[in-house]
Amino acid sequence: MASGGGENELEVSNKQVIFKNYVSGFPKESDMYLNTNGTIKLKVPEGSNGLLVKNLYLPCDPYMCNLMKKSINTKMFTIFFPSANMTRFDVAKVVDSGNPKFKKGDLVWGKTGWEEYSLITDVQNLLKIEHTDVPLSYYSGILGMPGSTAYSGFYEVCSPKKGEYVFISAASGAVGQLVGQFAKLLGCYVVGSAGSKEKVDLLKNKFKFDEAFNYKEEPDLVAALKRYFPEGIDIYFENVGGKMLDAVLLNMRTHGRIAVCGMISQYNLEKLEGVHNLVHMIYKRVHMKAFVFSDYYHLYPKFLDLVLPHIAEGKIVYLEDIAEGLESGPAALVGLFSGLNVGKQVVLVAQE
Incomplete structure (x- = not known):
């Protein structure tokens, strides 16, 4: 009016x-x-x-x-x-x-x-x-907060190297799908978890992850991760928390890195789940760091310089x-x- x-x-x-x-x-x-x-x-x-x-x-x-x-x-x-x-x-x-x-x-x-x-x-x-x-x-x-979060969490927090073994939970989400593609462009072996067959297929066929699995179909997450990472995990990009984090801690390699971006499994619980395998951070000297988008806000121009050419060339979808x-x-x-x-x-x- x-x-x-x-x-x-x-x-x-x-x-x-x-x-x-x-x-x-x-x-x-x-x-x-x-x-x-x-x-x-x-x-x-x-x-x-x-x-x-x-x-x-x-x-x-x-x-x-x-x-x-x-x-x-x-x-x-x-x-x-x-x-x-x-x-x-x-x-x-x-x-x-x-x-x-x-x-x-x-x-x-x-x-x-x-x-x-x-x-x-x-x-x-x-x-x-x-x-x-x-x-x-x-x-x-991809060019807003989720994309910048994926960039800073992977490159700044995880300090990745070519050939490393990377696992991403909630991998088909706004952040996870980008972390996986960044890792593949760097020459890493990448596995993601998701909650449906449709999403698993997307990870493997659209985003070109090496492997992916439906966590809802895995009665033993520790065994599942051991199956996909027989030599252990170098980098875990954490979006879920709870039982998944516990399972990952048992499968990390020495001097592995964990970027804690989110814990969606815990957000809506009246009583948060405990994490029982933290002692393995000591045994394997694992570095785990939580971060938020605003911690690396100053890197946004650097992020655009990296991602825009990849989008234009079709290397990132x-x-x-x-x-x-x-x-x-x-x-x-x-x-x-x-x-x-x-x-x-x-x-x-x-x-x-």
Whole structure:
């Protein structure tokens, strides 16, 4: 709807996904709702240094469920607040700008809201999209936070070498599929685990992993890893935690490295599972390091220099699962925890 007065006073509907209240266990669609009554003026306030953007693509990330919990350490992470709009690293187009670094029509990615339009007052970590010869949705995945996470976790945390043995859990996800391809390009032997035959086939046929297995079909994870890594694992890219981590610790090689990116098996448990085989880190002098995307934010330009030519040459492929419409966001997010998505889950809010 439009108000009177001219273009600078144009007011439009602004649908938003609202987070209801803190959760425990698995998030449900009913923990969020679509507010269709909001409006916004398509003009930044007078004197503002911020931006007004139209959101195009919103990513769904497993870690978002942790931001729904009151128990999370708010000094380290910005949690979602009850009755407020959810935020994430989104792809957007500038509608109006009060900042000299950005102009109307610029494409950007960074922290915005799960809504049709967002007023961004802090543009410090907002990046202008310079490379538009790839799908814009890629900046919610391979060229956004997941891609940068895969790059920094593999190259910076794991310090990989040609010929090493690499294992990746949740390997068909937004981060895992890239780690595996980085490892193959380096000349490593790569095995991934996933939760369905379809995903296992993708790992072997689309992403060119050497091997892959369905962890749900393996009654003994220790034996399964021994079968695929008879000489042990040099690098484990950790996305799962729990029983998988315990099994990996028994199969690591001396001086192996473990990059702890996520522990999706633990995010929704009332009582977290214990890890029983940590003593093997001592026996084998294993280095295990946890990290988050922001630790290596400064390496983003270096990451683009590596990955963009590989995409252009077809040496790296990427799989997305795109849900259409802001209203599909809650279902798409909740679906992550039952493995409904195949590839990076993205929500298309609007076409450019």
